[in-house]
Amino acid sequence: MQTLNLEYHAADRAARRAHVGVVGSGDLEILFEPGTDPTASVRVRTTVDGFDVVWRRVLDAFFAHHPVAGRYELNDFGATPGIVSLRLLQVQETSRKPAHPESNRI
């Protein structure tokens, strides 16, 4: 198990906190809380060791295009980069919606 911490400059703001996903095989959950600093701080806990480079690349690419400020906690159980990006998009989308929990399934 590995923990990674990364930070990105992020100027966009989100309205509210949001949660998506489950820590199931091939999936991950993301907890997002908006922040006042222009920073997206990301903590990744992942069952699979040794993929730092891949994580960095995926998150670098994501936050370059979707720089929403706040704290992101990713609890990962072997999701592919595609799933990670999808869940990140989902959590940001959910944070823009008015409060009503929907299905967290992809």
Added chain:
Amino acid sequence: MSDIPASVAGRPELQALWHRHSFVELDARARAFSLLDEDTGQEYCDPFDRIESPWLEPQGLVPESDDGLVVVKGLLAGEPCVVIGIEGAFQGGSIGEVSGAKAACALQLAARDARTGQPISAVLLLETGGVRLQEGTLGLNAVAEILSALLELRGMGPVIGVVAGPLGSYGGMSIVAGLCTRVVLTHEGRLGFNGAQVIESEAGIAEFDSSDHALIWSVNGPAQRYATGLADAVVLDDVPAVRQAVITAVAAGVPEHHRSEELDVLAARLSPNDGGQARFSLPGLGIPVAPSPGQDSLAASHPGSAQQRRAES
């Protein structure tokens, strides 16, 4: 309607399947909210409380923020209800120290409400392999505490078990199903105690071939469970159908005797016949079909008839 293929349009019995809003495809949180009246559900100890298992990271496993169990309280057909939903995708829906504490505490708080004149029902979404082995004796004790808490509430308010699938209900948490006031299965729900692989490794392939899926379904599947009176309703995997079955099950109230108290019925089924072999008769395994799909479910939901089926079989 123009989206329906001709092969389905001409067969009314398939239309319910086509139009269904799958309950099984929802995660535990979404299932819990989908059962309660719209906009009445409130989750307690939610992901942002971050009350996780302390035992997983030391084993190289990533915890989930809700420890794989959601507690959502709201209204069900206008009456207070707490839904306790197990997330099958996390660690096989197994119960650990924290998820067990959440479930037991929710049932005890509901019992407290009931004692102080606020009637409440509970719904348990059993998507579970039982005790979380990675949490050993604390997982085991947590299940014991859930069972005790369920019994605290059961005399005052209905406790309904829902087994939807795809995992089903196995292991120590199936004792919960045994104690529940009523049990609702979807047509994809399996209810067992020991999983096929465990039986095969303990007792050999002749006892239970875990690769024989037809055998698994014929023993643990909804048809057998309904026919033998171990389940009270079997419904289509469709959110409105599951919700309606749960509402019906709650509305039937608290019975005088629960399934797990009917020792005479349970003992009679194990009595040997004249040949000295344990007798076990199974009436026909057909499930009665509801008049119109989507309205009531695949099977009639008559709580009283489960007792009858058990006595007859």
Added chain:
Amino acid sequence: MSRSQTWFDALSTQTLPSPYRSIAIADTDLGSGTPARLLAVVPDPDNEFPRARHGEVGLLEGIGLAHAIREVIELDSSLADDQRRSIVAVVDIPSQAYGRLEEQFGEHLYIAAAVDAYAAARVAGHPVIALVVGSAISGGFLAHGLQASQILALDDDKIEIQAIHKPAAARITLRTIAELDELAKIVTPLSFDVREWATLGYCDGLLKVSNPDQPTGADVSLASGALRDAVARARLGQRDLTNRLQSAQAQHARRASLQARRRLTEQWA
């Protein structure tokens, strides 16, 4: 002979006829006027259900336990709560019964019957005491022992209290037995050592006897005394399982449970 049978025989003065060969029932006095019904699940080589011949809790055993307990509840129902006799579960169970018949009949429900009865007795005021003299595993322990007001165990290397046997645990969690033993050093709930188990908050006493396999007179005296003390504590305590959260060990070992419960209770509306 199983330790269930040995300890049951040592502690009982009057064995009763039992409808099921695998359930031993006795009404005894633990000393100083402490009436108790003793219950044990014992091996039955002629059990109708072949998968339940070695002391496992299966279909007949679930019913047998429930029946023996409900009988006591009925017999003592006219007595004041604090006069109702104790129920002592002598525990040496390898597991629940694993079998096809068991699945077909719905073993989960037969075990639920025993759980229901034990909890009903406890709630009605009968002190329910579990005495673990051997193995207490999984569904077997859930059925016979884990609904007790007080849990005692022998302080002995052969005591095995766990969610599943070690080889099965290794197989299912995809680890070697050596790895599991290492993990148990930092993850106490994984330990197979009864002294480690006792630190988790729900052990009410470890008994050091001279001969756990063949208890001497002194051993039986010690155990009876410990059982009497447990009965007294049960009578004073609550009838639910909250003592498992309130013990000194639980404050530390189960702080995650306490935190979750506290948060849920604060938020409940």
